[in-house]
Amino acid sequence: MTLGTNRRTGENLKLTSWRSYQDPSTGNYTAGLAPLTFPELTFPELLIWKNNVPVWRSGPWNGQVFIGLPDVDSLLFLDGFNLINDKQGTFSMSFANDSFMYHFNLDPDGVIYQRDWSTSLRDWRIGAMFPSTYCDAYGICGPNGSCSSREDPPCECVKGFVPRNSTEWNARNWSNGCVRKGQLRCERQSNGGGKGDVFVRLQKMKVPVNAVQSDANEQDCPKQCKDNCSCTAYAFDRGIGCMLWSGNLVDMQSSLRTGIDLYIRLPHSELKTHSNRAVIIIAPVLGVAFLAAVCVLLACRKFKKRPDTSAELMFKRMEALTSGNETASNQVKLKELPLFEFQVLATATDSFSLRNKLGQGGFGPVYKGKLSEGQEVAVKRLSQASGQGLEELMNEVVVISKLQHRNLVKLLGCCIEGEERLLVYEYMPNKSLDAYLFDPLKQKILDWKTRFNIMEGICRGLLYLHRDSRLKIIHRDLKVSNILLDDNLNPKISDFGLARVFRANEDEANTRRVVGTYGYMSPEYAMEGLISEKSDVFSLGVIFLEILSGRKNSHKEENNLNLLAYAWKLWNEGEAASLADPTIFDKSFEKEITRCVQIGLLCAQEAANDRPNVSTVIWMLTTENTNLQEPKQRALIARRGSCDQGSLSTNDLSLTAVTGR
Numbered sequence: 001m002t003l004g005t006n007r008r009t010g011e012n013l014k015l016t017s018w019r020s021y022q023d024p025s026t027g028n029y030t031a032g033l034a035p036l037t038f039p040e041l042t043f044p045e046l047l048i049w050k051n052n053v054p055v056w057r058s059g060p061w062n063g064q065v066f067i068g069l070p071d072v073d074s075l076l077f078l079d080g081f082n083l084i085n086d087k088q089g090t091f092s093m094s095f096a097n098d099s100f101m102y103h104f105n106l107d108p109d110g111v112i113y114q115r116d117w118s119t120s121l122r123d124w125r126i127g128a129m130f131p132s133t134y135c136d137a138y139g140i141c142g143p144n145g146s147c148s149s150r151e152d153p154p155c156e157c158v159k160g161f162v163p164r165n166s167t168e169w170n171a172r173n174w175s176n177g178c179v180r181k182g183q184l185r186c187e188r189q190s191n192g193g194g195k196g197d198v199f200v201r202l203q204k205m206k207v208p209v210n211a212v213q214s215d216a217n218e219q220d221c222p223k224q225c226k227d228n229c230s231c232t233a234y235a236f237d238r239g240i241g242c243m244l245w246s247g248n249l250v251d252m253q254s255s256l257r258t259g260i261d262l263y264i265r266l267p268h269s270e271l272k273t274h275s276n277r278a279v280i281i282i283a284p285v286l287g288v289a290f291l292a293a294v295c296v297l298l299a300c301r302k303f304k305k306r307p308d309t310s311a312e313l314m315f316k317r318m319e320a321l322t323s324g325n326e327t328a329s330n331q332v333k334l335k336e337l338p339l340f341e342f343q344v345l346a347t348a349t350d351s352f353s354l355r356n357k358l359g360q361g362g363f364g365p366v367y368k369g370k371l372s373e374g375q376e377v378a379v380k381r382l383s384q385a386s387g388q389g390l391e392e393l394m395n396e397v398v399v400i401s402k403l404q405h406r407n408l409v410k411l412l413g414c415c416i417e418g419e420e421r422l423l424v425y426e427y428m429p430n431k432s433l434d435a436y437l438f439d440p441l442k443q444k445i446l447d448w449k450t451r452f453n454i455m456e457g458i459c460r461g462l463l464y465l466h467r468d469s470r471l472k473i474i475h476r477d478l479k480v481s482n483i484l485l486d487d488n489l490n491p492k493i494s495d496f497g498l499a500r501v502f503r504a505n506e507d508e509a510n511t512r513r514v515v516g517t518y519g520y521m522s523p524e525y526a527m528e529g530l531i532s533e534k535s536d537v538f539s540l541g542v543i544f545l546e547i548l549s550g551r552k553n554s555h556k557e558e559n560n561l562n563l564l565a566y567a568w569k570l571w572n573e574g575e576a577a578s579l580a581d582p583t584i585f586d587k588s589f590e591k592e593i594t595r596c597v598q599i600g601l602l603c604a605q606e607a608a609n610d611r612p613n614v615s616t617v618i619w620m621l622t623t624e625n626t627n628l629q630e631p632k633q634r635a636l637i638a639r640r641g642s643c644d645q646g647s648l649s650t651n652d653l654s655l656t657a658v659t660g661r
Contacts, residue, residue: 015106029055029110043213043240048110048131054138055110056131057251059206062239065258068206069130116622123449135253139209142177143248146202148255150404158252159200160266177248182267186229195268199226199234202252204259207235209251211243218242222263233264257468338413342420345369345379352381358431359481368427377412378428382421396423396497403469407461409484409494428492430485433547437480443550448584448593450489451547455596456621457491458483462540463614465493466533472502474531478539479520480546500531508532519553519562524608534608540617541603548596550581564604571601571631595624601631 014032019025031048034057046058046066059068101117103124111131115124131137134154135147141155142164148154155169157178163169164176184197199222216224221242225234233245237260249264348369349356358366364382371377400411415422433454436442446454465473475482475493482495498515509531516525522538524530542553545567553563561569570576576597577590585593599620605611610632612620620628 015104015112017106017110018108020108027108029106029108031106031112046130048106048112050110056136056138057209058130059258060211060237060240060243062237067237067240067258067260068253068256069258139251141174141252143250144178144180145174146205146252146254148253150255158202158249158264160264160270177250180267182269184229184265185267186265197226197265198268198271199263200266200270202254202262202264204254204256205235205262206251206253206256206259207243207262208233208245208249210247211235211245213240214242214244216242225263225265231265233262235260235262340413340415340422340424342415342417342422344371345415345422345424348372348377349379352379359435369424376427378425380423380425382423396495396499399473399496399499399501403464403473405461405464405468406490407457407492408464409492425494428484428486430487430489432481432494433483433485433491434480436485437546437550438552443581444583446489446547446550446584448586448589451584452592452596452621454483454485454489454491455544455547456618458493458540458543459614459618459621461491461493462536463618465499466536466614472533474500474502474533475536475539476500476525476531477516477520478536478543479517480543483543522608523606530608532608533613534611537603537611537614537617538608540614541600541605541611544596544600544603545579548581548593548600549579550583567597567601568631571597592624595628596621598628598631602629605632607632 012032014030017027017029019027028050029048030052031046033044034047043060043062045060047054048056057068058066060066103115103117104112105115106112111129114128117124133149134140135149141147144158144161145155146158148156153172155172155174157163160181161178162181164179168174168176185195186197214221214224218236218238221234221236221244224242225231225244228244230246231244232247233249235243237243252262253259346352348371349367352365352367356367356369358368358378360366364380367379367381369377369379397411397414400408404410409428410426411423412426413424415424430436436446462475462478465475473496475496476498477495478493482493484492484494486492500509502509510529518526520539520542522535525535525538542564545563546553549563549567551563567576567579570579576594577585579597580593599617602620603611603617
């Protein structure tokens with residue numbers, strides 16, 4: 001695909017939408033690389049215009065990604081692509097894997113869809129779409145405003161600025177943006193008087209529009225901006241170089257995986273005010289426990305509920321467990337998490353009646369509830385007999401409250417009153433995957449295409465936990481009963497009570513007490529207590545084999561073999577496709593099924609180093625024209641009598657002073 005304006009011929013190559021889905025005449029939207037007149041680009045940016053007015057912007061291309069795209073979850077960006085400059089002003093998009101078929105279109109509503117062809121599903125799949133969130137709208141928060149799709153309200157003035165019109169701003173009309181609270185001191189500093197301006201760092205930002213590129217290196221870039229009184233911000237990216245801005249800063253987003261650090265100029269007086277962003281000088285370090293406690297107090301005020309002593313105890317213990325060993329750069333602002341009154345949840349579940357019971361987990365029963373405003377929820381009531389107490393509840397709250405991904409279940413709130421411990425989640429009407437997979441009638445609903453989508457969706461969610469959230473999160477209890485299904489049978493990973501949060505420089509950890517479900521635990525974890533990404537990958541391999549076969553790993557096959565051993569036997573005999581559930585087996589799918597069995601066995605290999613990481617698993621699932629490695633020795637774990645599906649321990653806790661992004 002080639003886009004851009006050819007400087008020699010003046011030809012502008014771009015996508016143009018239809019007028020409507022039924023009318024193929026020229027529509028209102030166009031998409032392409034910004035012409036040199038808007039803005040004055042020295043690096044390409046992809047834009048969508050409506051009647052020549054920009055409505056979406058990708059951010060600048062740095063040689064690897066567009067700085068400013070939201071968390072992209074697609075083959076296009078997994079496999080990689082490049083923009084090739086023909087030196088005439090046009091750029092061609094070149095893909096790393098030319099065996100794939102890609103399709104791009106701009107629909108009548110002004111949305112770009114990137115689709116890739118799946119030969120296993122025999123259909124086009126949506127890999128990415130832009131714009132995809134509210135914050136993607138061009139300049140949605142006005143000048144000097146920043147948008148975060150993870151916050152409500154999404155718009156905020158950047159540090160040192162206040163709303164131009166507070167009445168409009170509070171009414172969620174952000175178009176007029178923000179203005180400076182104090183005047184810059186740059187001129188006074190150049191004349192030798194007063195304290196000079198400072199620069200504040202905004203992290204993981206989609207940089208503003210209208211950047212001017214400088215030839216300054218990384219060390220000289222800050223000085224070049226500092227010495228120029230008209231320079232209001234700077235950023236440096238190794239793929240682009242030094243970028244400088246003057247005037248208002250327009251079209252910014254925060255907390256983007258592809259974002260970079262943006263430094264904005266502020267008067268020195270702003271250093272005296274509180275900020276939760278890192279400043280060039282050392283900023284006050286805020287503990288996650290303190291932030292969480294503030295959120296609870298706000299929630300209590302919102303619901304007009306007196307603070308409960310148990311809730312106070314919860315956050316005192318959280319503060320003790322998470323006492324400050326994290327820097328300000330690792331802090332994450334928790335969303336306000338509502339505290340529900342126990343009576344509200346009792347009413348919603350009809351006093352936890354049996355007819356509303358959805359299932360029984362290792363830590364207690366789960367009930368369907370309906371709140372007074374009509375919202376359906378799932379309520380997990382922790383059983384005192386389970387041994388899961390405040391620590392595990394805190395772990396789940398801290399880990400999941402800030403995770404946002406379509407393949408992770410959403411936590412709506414919690415309740416701590418007296419001895420009661422309850423968690424409130426979004427309701428999944430199709431319950432858990434095991435309810436379908438191991439039911440002779442329901443498993444027929446899970447055809448091959450649906451099962452493949454479920455496997456891929458689990459991988460997408462797990463990739464977010466391992467790599468795409470702020471820090472690595474190891475689930476530690478990944479199994480089919482912890483995979484919930486929404487209306488469309490899309491998978492959502494749930495139950496984070498045993499999750500372990502790793503710091504950025506950690507690859508593995510060790511625990512003396514092993515927790516989880518036997519049959520899904522990797523050998524090194526079950527026998528040595530070693531935890532890493534590859535622990536979850538092992539569980540993923542077992543889940544793959546269960547999805548493919550429709551049988552539990554504990555189920556005894558011929559010669560008293562469990563599912564993993566049986567799959568290995570069939571693989572060695574060249575009969576891997578025989579593992580498939582008869583309800584999905586079809587000769588036309590035999591090659592794809594065999595490949596997925598192979599991927600499952602690769603994930604469940606004995607040695608952790610032999611197992612692929614999750615991004616590689618996704619690549620193997622979605623790339624069909626490449627040969628995979630032969631699986632090595634399968635995992636051999638000594639059996640423990642009848643405890644195959646039991647929890648080895650319920651008293652272990654892994655909690656750090658950080659949260660998911």
